[in-house]
Amino acid sequence: MKQIATHPSGLRIVTYEMPYMNSVSVGIWIGAGGRYESLKQNGMSHFIEHLLFKGTEKRDGKEISQAIEGLGGILNAFTGEEFTCYYSKVLSEYFEATFDVLWDMVTNNYFKADHIDKEKSVVKEEISMYLDLPAQYVHDLLSNIMWPDQPLGRILIGTEGSIDAMTNDTIVDYKNVFYRMNNIVVAVAGRLSHQEIYDTISRYVESGASQGKIPVAEAVVEKQDKPVSLIMNKDTEQTHFALGLRSFHRQHEDRYILKILNTILGENMSSRLFQTIREEHGLAYSIHSSIERFMDTGSLVISAGVEEKNLIKTVELVCKELRNLTQELVSDDELDRARKYAIGQLSLGLEKTMNIMLWSGENLLCTNNVPDVNEILDELRRVNKEDILRISRALFVDNNLNLSVIGPVKNKKTVEKALTVG
């Protein structure tokens, strides 16, 4: 059962009691991420995420990981555009010990100079690593053309220059603005009751109300009048591309229709893209489409790696699949399978404490609300063929097409020419 509470400090807590589980998953969610950063701060949220694992006044880095792994649990963190999350999954009897460690990490303001320097090298290695992972880096390039010259379009991890420029002062300043009780959500799912969790958390969190303004991201600016492409010429084995379309935000009325549309388009092996590109034409090992939602915008991204000589053909086939969806209603069978897939995947996913924690924490942090699962399932059931056609027509238009490519591309002009749904 879901319960939401606000602690006197301003900290928001969401819990899901699942008494039949042995585990609890706990996440501490901070409203800090890539799109909150200025150009100078680029990469700061992610850098702080790294730094918090290096040690606190009470524990060094090794003791932090030992404290949780030594109890049989896992500890990790990730940074997105709109949040940073530190999380663990442990046996329920170790919840307090785990929360103690996580809380110590996120409230820590003690950064040793050599920790900062070492972590700078680590993150710069991470930057280089991504450059060698074109299948991932192509997504960073894509954001850059979908939201040019604004935080959401910048590379989350930062640049060598922005990482180099960070100092203890700029890090602490940034952290003080974002890591504040009224900008933090704790999400817990598993064996423990709301009361047990609330009481435990209360032992660690000071009650004084958090002061100051909750930071809000800069609104996106979206202006595009024709297809846009960005090609990074690189001598890779495969040519990787990501085709992105701006889509719906977290609260958009049509977000569940998009979910089903994406399932039909490219979420699984029976999807249209997989069947066409891989099964029928044998052009790629895999092709996939995914959606991402932000507070005021979203994306639908199709990506694959292909042989350079097949790039144009693949992009044309992808565009043709998009065009088909704007021209004809999907069949009853296909819609039924997609709905069941979406419903099944959501329901199966929610059998795990970790997934519930991730889902409820992100929602509470980013929309100040955790929807009822049954309502979502109902929304998915209600999606019909006309809805799919309508949003396909709204989204699959030339001035919403963005293509990023990494590979030994010879002819940039022909790539641009292939990019159209008209």
Add this chain to the structure above:
Amino acid sequence: MRIPELLAPVGSPDKLLPALDYGADAVYLSSQQFGLRASAGNFDIDDLRKAAEIVKAGNKNIYLTLNAFCRNKSFPALREFLNSISDIPIDAFIISDPGVFLTSREVCPHIPVHISTQANTINMESVRFWENQGVKRVILARELSAQEVAEIAKSSSCEIEIFVHGALCLAYAGKCYLSAYLESRESNAGQCSQLCRRTYQLLETQGADRVLSVEMDDENAYFLNTRDLCLIEKLPQIAEMGITSIKIEGRMKSAYYVAAVTRVYRDALNTLKQEGIISEKKLRGYTDELHKVSNRGFTTGYFGLDIPQNMIKIEGKYIQQYVFMGIIENPVNGTFRLDPRNKIRCGDRIEIIGPNRANDRIATVTKIIRDNTEQTDANPNQISEITVDIPVYHGEIMRINEEDYNK
């Protein structure tokens, strides 16, 4: 099928951008004289010039209402007024009085004329008459059935416009003398005192003078209170008729009202254009949305042959599910200046609405600053700096569910 022009009211300069941004193809507005809405904010000549510039820059149309019925003494002023605006790029005058019509043809022959609904055009012969006078468009009376409108549209060569949304006059529109008779305020000169919106008691006068009480569960009886016209469900039928323009009533309504109603009709027309039909589900969404904005209950009126009992809302006046909080101006990272129209409090869960209905979202008010001090709330007219927890855009509208508002 013809997707008609969507024509929205603009009672004062502050409502122009909301109407255009929220989907109007054309707007109509009044000058300070001759416009039948004496107490709307209205436009002086400079305002009018600016408005026309803005509207034409967006390739949309602007119509000026000159639909008062004028006495002899008004004509010199009318001539002078027409002279002073003759160079403004107005797409048409909306006129009801033949004298005003004649004068406009003499002074501004280059500006086309639309015949106002106040002229009570109810048959094709009248339309033919106006066609022969060289008018470009006739705005039909509201008191016509769908069949009559269809016949007229089919037989006419001039453009036809009809009202699709907004207040209905109790009387034959434009032929009500209650206001003039009881309060010396002439409806036909733009001064209607809206007597039909008040409560009345029933007085039997033949035999004994006695008041017949009408049990209304503590509410008074609004015997003359007509419901609002709403033809959203008739749009496919209207598109089939080949109507040129559909009009939303309400030069006295707020910017919020104009924006909220306009965007629903825009969405419906876009749906019709793209899909050829409006699904039940979509229609329900539109109707729900229209109910959120202040209204007196809806009827399809004479157009939909609604029965007379359905056209009166005896039990009360306005229904509104949402309270208007204000329009967002130049936000920077969720913070913006707000001139609150109603009380706004920290922690309020407010709805943010913009031109596209599907984009609506809920935000939480996290901070209110006034006089450099943090406040827990802001009352109407206490201009404050408001912060919400998600990105918002210039021109978006804030409103709150009435239940939450009254908590």
